[in-house]
Amino acid sequence: xxxxxxxxxxxxxxxxxxxxxxxxxxxxxxxxxxxxxxxxxxxxxxxxxxxxxxxxxxxxxxxxxxxxxxxxxxxxxxxxxxxxxxxxxxxxxxxxxxxxxxxxxxxxxxxxxxxxxxxxxxxxxxxxxxxxxxxxxxxxxxxxxxxxxxxxxxxxxxxxxxxxxxxxxxxxxxxxxxxxxxxxxxxxxxxxxxxxxxxxxxxxxxxxxxxxxxxxxxxxxxxxxxxxxxxxxxxxxxxxxxxxxxxxxxxxxxxxxxxxxxxxxxxxxxxxxxxxxxxxxxxxxxxxxxxxxxxxxxxxxxxxxxxxxxxxxxxxxxxxxxxxxxxxxxxxxxxxxxxxxxxxxxxxxxxxxxxxxxxxxxxxxxxxxxxxxxxxxxxxxxxxxxxxxxxxxxxxxxxxxxxxxxxxxxxxxxxxxxxxxxxxxxxxxxxxxxxxxxxxxxxxxxxxxxxxxxxxxxxxxxxxxxxxxx
Ligand code: AMP
Numbered sequence: 001x002x003x004x005x006x007x008x009x010x011x012x013x014x015x016x017x018x019x020x021x022x023x024x025x026x027x028x029x030x031x032x033x034x035x036x037x038x039x040x041x042x043x044x045x046x047x048x049x050x051x052x053x054x055x056x057x058x059x060x061x062x063x064x065x066x067x068x069x070x071x072x073x074x075x076x077x078x079x080x081x082x083x084x085x086x087x088x089x090x091x092x093x094x095x096x097x098x099x100x101x102x103x104x105x106x107x108x109x110x111x112x113x114x115x116x117x118x119x120x121x122x123x124x125x126x127x128x129x130x131x132x133x134x135x136x137x138x139x140x141x142x143x144x145x146x147x148x149x150x151x152x153x154x155x156x157x158x159x160x161x162x163x164x165x166x167x168x169x170x171x172x173x174x175x176x177x178x179x180x181x182x183x184x185x186x187x188x189x190x191x192x193x194x195x196x197x198x199x200x201x202x203x204x205x206x207x208x209x210x211x212x213x214x215x216x217x218x219x220x221x222x223x224x225x226x227x228x229x230x231x232x233x234x235x236x237x238x239x240x241x242x243x244x245x246x247x248x249x250x251x252x253x254x255x256x257x258x259x260x261x262x263x264x265x266x267x268x269x270x271x272x273x274x275x276x277x278x279x280x281x282x283x284x285x286x287x288x289x290x291x292x293x294x295x296x297x298x299x300x301x302x303x304x305x306x307x308x309x310x311x312x313x314x315x316x317x318x319x320x321x322x323x324x325x326x327x328x329x330x331x332x333x334x335x336x337x338x339x340x341x342x343x344x345x346x347x348x349x350x351x352x353x354x355x356x357x358x359x360x361x362x363x364x365x366x367x368x369x370x371x372x373x374x375x376x377x378x379x380x381x382x383x384x385x386x387x388x389x390x391x392x393x394x395x396x397x398x399x400x401x402x403x404x405x406x407x408x409x410x411x412x413x414x415x416x417x418x419x420x421x422x423x424x425x426x427x428x429x430x431x432x433x434x435x436x437x438x439x440x441x442x443x444x445x446x447x448x449x450x451x452x453x454x455x456x457x458x459x460x461x462x463x464x465x466x467x468x469x470x
Pocket of ligand 1: 025
């Protein structure tokens with residue numbers, strides 16, 4: 001199948017040729033004709049499937065073929081996205097696919113001055129890509145009105161809900177013309193998303209190019225169980241051991257990001273970071289440097305997780321698992337794109353077992369575990385199942401009983417608790433390991449250095465060895 005056979009016009013076909021897009025991806029093959037015909041679309045498409053071109057190409061065509069010209073402070077196509085980075089990226093896609101067309105584009109998002117965005121809106125724009133909060137700000141200040149909006153696109157709708165944009169979305173829906181085309185894309189489909197779809201879509205064409213909630217099969221994924229405090233050393237060890245030279249690294253906290261970035265930097269890697277506390281220009285610069293290969297390692301918190309379009313990324317390392325299971329799918333969606341094979345490795349500690357179980361339930365598979373010699377977890381990561389269950393939850397440590405001295409009786413020592421416990425017995429090693437388990441400790445700024453060294457290491461945890469990086 002060719003792009004021409006989908007009914008795209010020459011200027012778009014030329015741009016696709018320049019970009020070296022030979023054949024439409026499955027989501028494009030389905031979405032392009034549907035969007036061209038003006039229908040609503042509900043798309044369950046994984047990141048990396050080419051969904052941006054799936055909606056951008058036909059919308060560009062409709063914009064050129066159907067007037068009227070846009071008035072001042074108006075937009076004709078409105079694309080809502082969850083993050084600033086994705087806004088920039090979708091804008092870039094529209095500009096690349098629509099090169100040479102007489103259309104105006106703008107990305108509007110928070111964290112940067114609103115004035116330039118207001119200025120650009122004065123003339124009106126054909127495509128406005130926006131995050132929900134900034135869009136409503138602009139609307140309140142009359143910088144943009146919605147009466148000319150002919151198409152609404154919700155990109156990564158599940159992520160928008162995760163980020164708490166439900167109210168903003170409702171406000172936008174209420175302000176838009178009822179007569180319009182609506183396209184809703186989401187990598188994962190929860191009940192909330194279905195509820196939104198039911199209220200805003202009319203007779204949508206359903207597009208599902210892969211089982212919803214599944215991760216791409218061309219990505220090799222595995223988990224390395226490890227104690228939380230040993231994550232930085234294990235990370236550096238794996239990177240060095242495997243000669244991993246180009247990776248996107250996810251960490252839970254900003255402190256964790258800075259900590260790992262400093263380690264990488266010290267070890268001589270070219271590294272940059274993305275997190276929410278960085279000013280927007282610095283975040284975009286970091287992404288750009290990573291994309292162009294100026295830096296090989298990009299360490300990021302979740303803000304960078306979704307939708308970032310990074311080609312040919314062979315490796316994603318989750319130093320921490322995401323809190324929201326869907327984010328795992330989005331994170332590792334950075335790799336294995338457009339048919340390339342990728343690798344996604346996650347360092348998992350005992351207190352992340354619930355997250356691991358949730359992820360495995362979502363992707364409907366149990367991730368293989370591979371312990372790294374020298375880094376075996378003292379705090380066992382409980383077994384999980386693809387149904388989302390933690391199979392063997394570590395039991396709460398029980399106090400061993402003080403044997404009651406019964407004159408004349410032979411004292412039998414076993415593991416069974418007895419009615420009255422003594423307090424001065426050593427706990428069995430496994431129980432002591434669990435007693436110091438990570439599940440109970442609160443996380444703090446730096447996820448890797450919170451644990452106070454225990455007075456004594458457990459003598460024999462499961463597969464226990466001294467935990468030192470090489
Ligand atoms: P997306 O899922 O929209 O983020 O796109 C994923 C990546 O695939 C982007 O880097 C696109 O440039 C690329 N891409 C999209 N469609 C095609 C295509 N038909 N042929 C080759 N690459 C494509």
